[in-house]
Amino acid sequence: MSDENRANPTSKLAIITGGSRGLGRNTAISLARRGVDVIITYRSNKAEADAAAAEISALGTKAFAIALDTGKVSSFGAFVEEVTSVLRSLGRTNFDYLVNNAGISHHAPIAEVTEEDFDALCNVHFKGVFFLTQKLLPLIADGGRIINVSTGLARFTVPGLGAYASMKGAIEVLTRYLAKELGSRGIAVNTVAPGAIATDFSGGLVRDNPTYNKLVADSTALGRAGLPDDIGPMIASLLSEDNRWVNGQRIEVSGGANL
Numbered sequence: 189m190s191d192e193n194r195a196n197p198t199s200k201l202a203i204i205t206g207g208s209r210g211l212g213r214n215t216a217i218s219l220a221r222r223g224v225d226v227i228i229t230y231r232s233n234k235a236e237a238d239a240a241a242a243e244i245s246a247l248g249t250k251a252f253a254i255a256l257d258t259g260k261v262s263s264f265g266a267f268v269e270e271v272t273s274v275l276r277s278l279g280r281t282n283f284d285y286l287v288n289n290a291g292i293s294h295h296a297p298i299a300e301v302t303e304e305d306f307d308a309l310c311n312v313h314f315k316g317v318f319f320l321t322q323k324l325l326p327l328i329a330d331g332g333r334i335i336n337v338s339t340g341l342a343r344f345t346v347p348g349l350g351a352y353a354s355m356k357g358a359i360e361v362l363t364r365y366l367a368k369e370l371g372s373r374g375i376a377v378n379t380v381a382p383g384a385i386a387t388d389f390s391g392g393l394v395r396d397n398p399t400y401n402k403l404v405a406d407s408t409a410l411g412r413a414g415l416p417d418d419i420g421p422m423i424a425s426l427l428s429e430d431n432r433w434v435n436g437q438r439i440e441v442s443g444g445a446n447l
Contacts, residue, residue, distance in 0.1 A: 199249070200224045201283040202427070203271065203324070205258050206290030208237035210387040211337070214420030215287055216240065220247040222424055227274060227283070229256035229267075229290065250278070258290040259311035264323045271327060282329040285427050288317045288359075289337045293390040294352045301351045313355035318362060331374040333427045336363050338381040338438065344446040356381075360438050367436035376435040380423055383442025385414040409444025418443070 207228025230237035237253035244251035341353035386395035
């Protein structure tokens with residue numbers, strides 16, 4: 189890597205899981221606009237991840253895409269090695285921000301949730317977040333930041349989403365414990381809980397189904413469904429020094445859903 193292409197060692201660096209699409213991609217772009225270099229992860233669509241990295245790089249920051257199945261704990265060691273390699277290429281020994289964003293959707297009433305469904309949700313949304321964060325702790329800079337992405341569904345209820353929401357409830361508890369245990373290192377840990385957002389999540393349900401979109405809008409104080417641009421910039425702001433004293437909190441970003 190030439191000197192002109194080498195990242196500024198004083199710049200911030202973020203890891204965003206599921207950063208190739210949806211809210212993760214918007215967050216990565218929002219951070220890049222603030223001069224933050226990013227590592228995004230993707231599960232299988234390399235072309236999509238490379239396109240996201242190119243879009244981020246066009247903003248003048250460094251972007252790296254690394255494959256990662258966040259539901260497969262056995263793969264985390266290899267991922268940490270790849271992150272370490274990226275850090276070396278940048279002349280760094282650590283990174284600053286971790287955004288645990290990657291997720292999968294699931295719709296079924298509790299009476300119909302299978303153990304296989306439950307385990308898949310747990311592996312991605314709770315177990316994966318727990319152990320990926322654990323694996324990355326030695327590489328997170330003192331004074332860094334962690335954001336765990338939850339959901340408005342951990343506060344209000346929508347039948348058929350109980351298993352998914354329960355995993356996010358666990359994440360919100362984990363956030364508070366992480367904030368307490370990592371406080372001695374100056375690392376702030378918070379939860380961001382989006383409301384219903386118009387992305388391709390859940391097969392694009394909010395984005396592509398006018399009836400469901402209207403249902404969301406009608407139950408939201410600001411009168412519409414959320415957009416990725418409502419979330420990514422907020423996360424970028426929360427990671428900044430402007431919000432350095434916010435710690436151990438659940439911040440819902442839903443436009444006032446189901447008040």
